[in-house]
Amino acid sequence: MSEIEYEEAVPRPEYLIKSIAEQGYSLETAIADLIDNSVSAHAEKVEILTENNNNRLTVYLADNGYGMTESELSLNMQFPSNSIETVRDKNDLGRFGLGMKTASFSQTRKFTVLTRKKGTEKFSARTWDVDYLKKCGKWRIKKNSQKEINNILSDYTNSSETHQKAFNDYIPNTIIVWEGLYKFENYINPVNQYKHFKEQLNKVTSEYLGIVFHRFMETQNNPLKIRINNTVVKSFNPFKSYTGDLPRSLGLKEMRFCRDVLKMDAYVLPVSACDNEHNWSTANNNLMDLEGLYIYRGDRIIFFGGWNNIIKKEAKLRLARLKIQVGNLNDDKLQLNVSKSKISIPYELKTGVLKYILELRNEAKKEYNNRGIRKKTNTSSAAKTELLSRIATTKGAVYEINKNYPLISIIHESLNKKQKKNFNLFLRSLNVILNKQRHSEEEYITFMDSKDTNESNEINNAISELIETGADLEYISSILLKDLGISESDLTDDLKKTLKIK
Numbered sequence: 302m303s304e305i306e307y308e309e310a311v312p313r314p315e316y317l318i319k320s321i322a323e324q325g326y327s328l329e330t331a332i333a334d335l336i337d338n339s340v341s342a343h344a345e346k347v348e349i350l351t352e353n354n355n356n357r358l359t360v361y362l363a364d365n366g367y368g369m370t371e372s373e374l375s376l377n378m379q380f381p382s383n384s385i386e387t388v389r390d391k392n393d394l395g396r397f398g399l400g401m402k403t404a405s406f407s408q409t410r411k412f413t414v415l416t417r418k419k420g421t422e423k424f425s426a427r428t429w430d431v432d433y434l435k436k437c438g439k440w441r442i443k444k445n446s447q448k449e450i451n452n453i454l455s456d457y458t459n460s461s462e463t464h465q466k467a468f469n470d471y472i473p474n475t476i477i478v479w480e481g482l483y484k485f486e487n488y489i490n491p492v493n494q495y496k497h498f499k500e501q502l503n504k505v506t507s508e509y510l511g512i513v514f515h516r517f518m519e520t521q522n523n524p525l526k527i528r529i530n531n532t533v534v535k536s537f538n539p540f541k542s543y544t545g546d547l548p549r550s551l552g553l554k555e556m557r558f559c560r561d562v563l564k565m566d567a568y569v570l571p572v573s574a575c576d577n578e579h580n581w582s583t584a585n586n587n588l589m590d591l592e593g594l595y596i597y598r599g600d601r602i603i604f605f606g607g608w609n610n611i612i613k614k615e616a617k618l619r620l621a622r623l624k625i626q627v628g629n630l631n632d633d634k635l636q637l638n639v640s641k642s643k644i645s646i647p648y649e650l651k652t653g654v655l656k657y658i659l660e661l662r663n664e665a666k667k668e669y670n671n672r673g674i675r676k677k678t679n680t681s682s683a684a685k686t687e688l689l690s691r692i693a694t695t696k697g698a699v700y701e702i703n704k705n706y707p708l709i710s711i712i713h714e715s716l717n718k719k720q721k722k723n724f725n726l727f728l729r730s731l732n733v734i735l736n737k738q739r740h741s742e743e744e745y746i747t748f749m750d751s752k753d754t755n756e757s758n759e760i761n762n763a764i765s766e767l768i769e770t771g772a773d774l775e776y777i778s779s780i781l782l783k784d785l786g787i788s789e790s791d792l793t794d795d796l797k798k799t800l801k802i803k
Contacts, residue, residue, distance in 0.1 A: 314434040315320045318406055321380070326407035328484075328501050329509035334404035335362050335477060336510065337601065339527045340517060341365025342475070342523065349529045350460045351502065356491040358498060360408075361457050361478040368474030369416040372423035377401065378414065378427045378442050381432060399475070402429065410480040413445065415453060416475040426450045465532040468508040470577045482776055502529060508583045511537045515598035539605065539622055540568055542580040548622065549668075551661060556653050561628045563650060567661035570620040588619035596625045609646065611655060612662070621665035623658060689735075765796065 326334070332349060340348050344366030353358045369377065380402060398602055405412040410431040417424045426445035434441065445453075448646055461467060488494040510527055513519070513536050518536035527534040541547055548568040556563045572590075574581045578588050586606070592614060596604040607614060625646075641687035646654050690703045704713065711726075 313438065314440050315431050318429075318431055318434070321403055321406065323407070328405060328408060328498075329467050329503065329506040331404040331407050332362065332506055333510060333513050334400045335375045336364075336399055336514065336527070339364035339366050339475070340514070340601070342368070344475075345523045346471050347525070347527045348461060348468070348471075348785060349502075349527070350457070350464055351498070351530060352445065353457075353461055353495050356486070356494065357480075358482045358485060358495065360482065361454075361460060361476060363457065363461075363473040363476040364660045365472055365474055366419070368418045368421075374416050374425055374427055375442075376413060380430065403480060403802050405429070406431070407476065408484060410483060411479045413453060413480070414475070415478070419474050424450050424454065426453070463526075466528055466533050467621050468526065468528060487654050489586070492642050504585055507532065507534050508537065508585055510696075511583070512539065512605060513602045514576050515539075515602070516597075533660060535581055539591060540624060544580050546571065546580070548620075549664075550665060551657075553651070554657055556650055558627070558650065564626040566624045567664075568624065569659055569661070569664050569668050570622065572620070572668050574620060575669070575672045589614065589616060592619045592621050594625060596627065598627055599713075608658070611646070611651070612658060617666045619663060619665075620668050622660050623661055625654070671791075699732075702735075705726070712736045 304403075329789050336347055339362075344364035346365050348361065348363045349359040350363075352361075355562055367749040374567075401414070405427070411428065413426055413428040415424045415426040426449065428445055430443060433443070433691075443696065454477070457478070484500065485494045485498045488497070507529055514525060514527070515536040515538050518527070518534070519538060526761045548570045551567040551569070554565045556565075570581055574588060582591055593607045594604060594609050594611075595602055596609075677772050686711075690701045703709065713721060713724060
């Protein structure tokens, strides 16, 4: 019996690396992936600096985290550096052991990592270079000489000092250098490549990092600070306005998720956000861009803006934001991708998530329908001329017969005190009927009860007078009370007994 023969299947390194790098990274998600490592290394300050030398773009990303020994650096430059099955600290933002490599190769074909353990002096460095791999055809990482390390450190230090907004008491321990950004170097006019790159970095990337890492940037103890060239990134909390206002919460809901718990909290922004978008949005993202899910993995946002293919975006949902909190114990069930920019809600949880989204959708639409509505005042000319008034409430807009409408006002003034009370009850019944199409009866009654706190005696007196005239008791209890939007608890015990209400 012949032996089975095998052939070596060692992939060409430059082909595989280019394929691995195509994992859906953009400039902002690639940089965010590197900052994940900085956060995991307990860095408090991160610098992102750029240089343009003869149309050759260079990016430095440095942090003051714990850094690495030379052996740790050598391990972390491998593909991959650890197993996805490795049990990690709950605050570890990594997963595949590929982030630094794939994120870097998605933007450049050559990158170097310089690092030292915090508190030590000497840096070690390693370089991945696709052009070299193409020539040698082998999986080789360059071990940088001390001279090369000194030259890189000198260039980085010069860049850091010539840019503004430098950090105080800042000692970097890890520096990643991207040499050449191929996605920005294929322009007909070289001037455009740097212009486009700066727009992507200073606008898109800056805002993205401010959203994704906002919890780390807002913590009271050692908040994360990120500097991009001459600007310090501002955090953006999607659940708090720049003026400190908070949206209305629909309440926390939890679902068991294998070894973890998935937590959801839906929020409706106030209708005033439609007129003051700048308080609830960023310079390059409006309310509609920012509506939808905000999925946190630990304290880091993985997905935001949109509904992750669960429902479609709508203009009337621009006030809706749903916070979903997960840990890092079920990354496989969440189908978290390498770039940590996409995530899926497991099938078993989708029904519960969808149910809460629909509840949020309903409340957000009600709030949105209040846009432009102002509570009526006695001095408002519109209040005096419109037959129907629209009033903004937390349940949406409600309608009322306007007592200041000229004809209504004339009728009201022609009545005596007793007649006015009965006329007011008549208007109330009309208001209940008007709002049944837009609100459940219970919702409108709640609104009326909170608005008309002194009406109870008038209601009971009016019903007593109707009974005295010989009105049918069944009619009063089954029809009149319903039309007036009165609950049985509003009636006195004597009236309940007379109307045979238990």
